[in-house]
Amino acid sequence: MCGSSSLCYQFVMSALGASYIIGLFAAHLRLKARAAFNEASCGRALLEFASPMLFVKQSIIRASPERVFAFHELPDALVRLTPPWEPTRVVRAAPDLHVGSVAVVETRMFGLVRVRWVARHTAYDPPRMFEDVQVEGPFKSWRHRHTIEPHEKGAVLRDEVDFETPLGGLGRLFAPLLVEPRLGRLFEFRHRVTREWCERVA
Numbered sequence: 385m386c387g388s389s390s391l392c393y394q395f396v397m398s399a400l401g402a403s404y405i406i407g408l409f410a411a412h413l414r415l416k417a418r419a420a421f422n423e424a425s426c427g428r429a430l431l432e433f434a435s436p437m438l439f440v441k442q443s444i445i446r447a448s449p450e451r452v453f454a455f456h457e458l459p460d461a462l463v464r465l466t467p468p469w470e471p472t473r474v475v476r477a478a479p480d481l482h483v484g485s486v487a488v489v490e491t492r493m494f495g496l497v498r499v500r501w502v503a504r505h506t507a508y509d510p511p512r513m514f515e516d517v518q519v520e521g522p523f524k525s526w527r528h529r530h531t532i533e534p535h536e537k538g539a540v541l542r543d544e545v546d547f548e549t550p551l552g553g554l555g556r557l558f559a560p561l562l563v564e565p566r567l568g569r570l571f572e573f574r575h576r577v578t579r580e581w582c583e584r585v586a
Contacts, residue, residue, distance in 0.1 A: 390575065393404065406557065407459060407569070410460040411421040415445060419585060436525060436546040436547055436548045436549070437546070437547055437549070437556070437563075438529075438544070438545070438546055439543075439544075439545040439547070439564065439567045439568075439571075440544050440545075441540065441542070441567075441568075441574075442541065442542045442543075442577075443540070443541050443579065444537050444538065444539070444540055445448070445538050445539045445540075445541050445549070445578065445579050445582050445585055446537055446538040446562070446579075446583050447538045447539060447582035448456065448510045448538065448539060449532045449533065449534055449539040450511045451511075451539075451582050452538075452539045452541055452578065453510050453511035453512070453532055454511075454584050455578055455581050455582055456481065456514070456530065456578075457480065457510075459477065461477075462474050462477045462478070462487060462489075462541070463477070463494060463518055464577055465573075465574045465577060466489075466579075467549055467569070467573040468571065471491060471492040472489055472491040473485075473489065473490045473491075474488075474489050474492065474527045475488040475489055475500075476506060478503075478518070481505055481506055481508055481510075481514045482505060482508050483506060484504065485503075485504070485505045485507050486504050487502070487516070487577065488500065488501070488502050488503075489503075490526045491502045491522070493522055494532050499521060499522045500520060501517040501521035502518070502522065503517065503518055503519065503521070503526075503528075504516060504519050505519060505530070512531065512533070513529065513530065513531045513532070514529075514530065514531060515527065515530065516528050523548060523549060523550060524548035524549060524550055525546070525547060525548040525549050526545065526546075526547045526548075527545070527547070528543065528544070528545050529543075529544045529545065530543055530544075534547070541575060543571055543575075544566065547563075549563060551571060
């Protein structure tokens with residue numbers, strides 16, 4: 385295939401040299417790509433770690449959306465929705481769910497530290513949705529959106545809570561052990577109370 389052994393040797397050596405250079409370049413590109421991927425993954429992890437956490441509870445209520453919304457507008461709705469085991473006292477219920485209305489409760493962190501919680505209503509769209517946010521309280525941030533959608537069996541009640549824990553990363557690490565189970569029990573109770581009132585024959 386080659387005209388002479390020296391030409392073949394030169395050709396082979398040139399080919400090997402080119403392959404070596406190409407291999408080095410490819411390895412360099414792989415290292416750069418891996419570094420970029422690791423950096424992006426780290427950035428996404430940090431962004432996810434710093435972003436608010438999300439808790440969702442959803443139930444089907446065999447009643448119209450209007451009736452489900454009416455329950456939440458009862459003057460004592462907040463008291464009804466507070467579980468007896470929770471160390472929480474309603475200091476001042478919001479007069480209504482309209483934007484700007486404020487509720488004040490007292491609760492305890494870990495059963496020891498008394499904390500004042502002030503929530504302000506920030507959105508009101510009956511009978512579909514209302515929202516409140518923490519103005520003062522135990523969380524770094526807290527936004528609670530209540531949505532009620534029509535369903536073939538009545539209505540879907542959905543509670544959606546975006547929250548950031550206190551104590552930064554440490555609080556977030558312990559949230560699955562301390563915060564989320566407590567929210568799960570709280571909203572399980574709330575949905576049961578709501579269902580019982582709404583499905584009761586008037």
